[in-house]
Amino acid sequence: MKVGVTIWFQNMADMQERAMAGVKDQPMPRSDFDCLQDEFALCDLVEPLGFDKLWTIEHHCSPYGMTVTPAQIFSYMAGRTSRIGFGSMVMVLPWNDPIRLAGEISMLDNMLAGRELSIGVGRGAAPQEFAAFRTDYAESRERMLEILEILRLALSREFFSYDGQHYQIPETSIRPQPYTADLTRNMLMAWSSPETRDLAAQSGCAPLFNNFSNWNGVKTSTDEFNAVRRSHGWDEVVGTVAGPIFVSRDKEKVEQAREWVKMTYDTSIWHYGLFNQPSIRALLEGKEGAELEATVEAIRSASLNVGAFGTPEEVLETLQSAQEATGFGELICQMSYGMMPVEWAKDSMTLFSEEVLPTLKAIETENTHSTPFAQVEESRRKASAHLTATA
Numbered sequence: 001m002k003v004g005v006t007i008w009f010q011n012m013a014d015m016q017e018r019a020m021a022g023v024k025d026q027p028m029p030r031s032d033f034d035c036l037q038d039e040f041a042l043c044d045l046v047e048p049l050g051f052d053k054l055w056t057i058e059h060h061c062s063p064y065g066m067t068v069t070p071a072q073i074f075s076y077m078a079g080r081t082s083r084i085g086f087g088s089m090v091m092v093l094p095w096n097d098p099i100r101l102a103g104e105i106s107m108l109d110n111m112l113a114g115r116e117l118s119i120g121v122g123r124g125a126a127p128q129e130f131a132a133f134r135t136d137y138a139e140s141r142e143r144m145l146e147i148l149e150i151l152r153l154a155l156s157r158e159f160f161s162y163d164g165q166h167y168q169i170p171e172t173s174i175r176p177q178p179y180t181a182d183l184t185r186n187m188l189m190a191w192s193s194p195e196t197r198d199l200a201a202q203s204g205c206a207p208l209f210n211n212f213s214n215w216n217g218v219k220t221s222t223d224e225f226n227a228v229r230r231s232h233g234w235d236e237v238v239g240t241v242a243g244p245i246f247v248s249r250d251k252e253k254v255e256q257a258r259e260w261v262k263m264t265y266d267t268s269i270w271h272y273g274l275f276n277q278p279s280i281r282a283l284l285e286g287k288e289g290a291e292l293e294a295t296v297e298a299i300r301s302a303s304l305n306v307g308a309f310g311t312p313e314e315v316l317e318t319l320q321s322a323q324e325a326t327g328f329g330e331l332i333c334q335m336s337y338g339m340m341p342v343e344w345a346k347d348s349m350t351l352f353s354e355e356v357l358p359t360l361k362a363i364e365t366e367n368t369h370s371t372p373f374a375q376v377e378e379s380r381r382k383a384s385a386h387l388t389a390t391a
Helices: 012-019 032-046 070-078 098-112 127-132 137-156 194-203 215-231 251-272 278-284 289-304 312-326 342-355 357-361 373-390
Strands: 002-007 053-056 085-092 117-122 160-163 168-172 187-189 206-209 240-247 308-310 330-334
Touching: 002 032, 002 085, 002 357, 012 032, 012 251, 032 053, 032 342, 053 070, 053 117, 070 085, 070 098, 085 098, 085 187, 098 117, 098 137, 098 168, 117 137, 127 137, 137 160, 137 187, 137 194, 137 373, 187 194, 194 206, 194 215, 206 215, 215 312, 240 251, 240 312, 240 342, 251 289, 251 308, 251 342, 278 289, 308 312, 312 342, 312 357, 342 357
Parallel strands: 002 053, 002 330, 053 085, 085 117, 117 187, 187 206, 206 240, 240 308, 240 330
Antiparallel strands: 160 168
């Protein structure tokens, strides 16, 4: 099994002291530059410690995530490494121009010259980011699917055109052309609703779980995802999953790391406005005082369900059991979160690499690749011909 590390590039001190409180007239408690340097120091450990891949997210306009363009970070790290692959979790398609994004991906692929590039894509959800990009969230699902189509056209053929509802592209070509023969085999999609999950499965992308609350949900969603794939005659695939990890023999540090995961979840509540979602509002309705506090704490604590914390033996047992139960095929470890000092994260990564990583990498897993775009198009042609014949 492949095991990677994701770095989020958060300025958590600024999130806690200014952003979440709406404070704008005070200086940053810690500079973005200093936060980036700590995170890049962790990136520099990914290859020498034996991990397979470096992953990162796409976020804009707040200290919640300062990645801006994953391809830019990967280009920098590609020049500092020689072996590891890279993966986005995710590139948010409605915030990007499809031609520019296709060109960025292809240029990065040429820089990697054969190293693996996993192209995770998604819809996005944060209201403030959609507002900053002047993009209507109501159109985001349709825009996501159109941009995905354009990306796969651009990455799989030299000349292409597109005529959709939101994007019209005359015949053109991206340059440089991709180095990899078919990058469309490396495309994953994340989702936060059953509707988008089914669209992801219908698109031919592989499943990416970076926003889930329990391991049982991974198993159920993977089964439902593959049921859609079977209806198209495609092979089953297994998921790539991401979760927080902390490894230490110091119990107090382990408990503190668990609290920092909940702190990170608090920032997600703020960033995405999760308490405004109908499902969570229904849980809170009518509650007050101690009952309300207990319900909120239970929601926060649920963020720990997908992580692995403790000694190397405990972390290994947790991850092995999760893999056996769900069949996931690739693991993404979030090694830094909350107010964790960079030295704690380094120590955790190192201990994980020495005593957990070798056993995980030895696990044999199933297919994690997406369906090549040419095969998706062939399935569409067959479905169209069948409808015509039966009309």
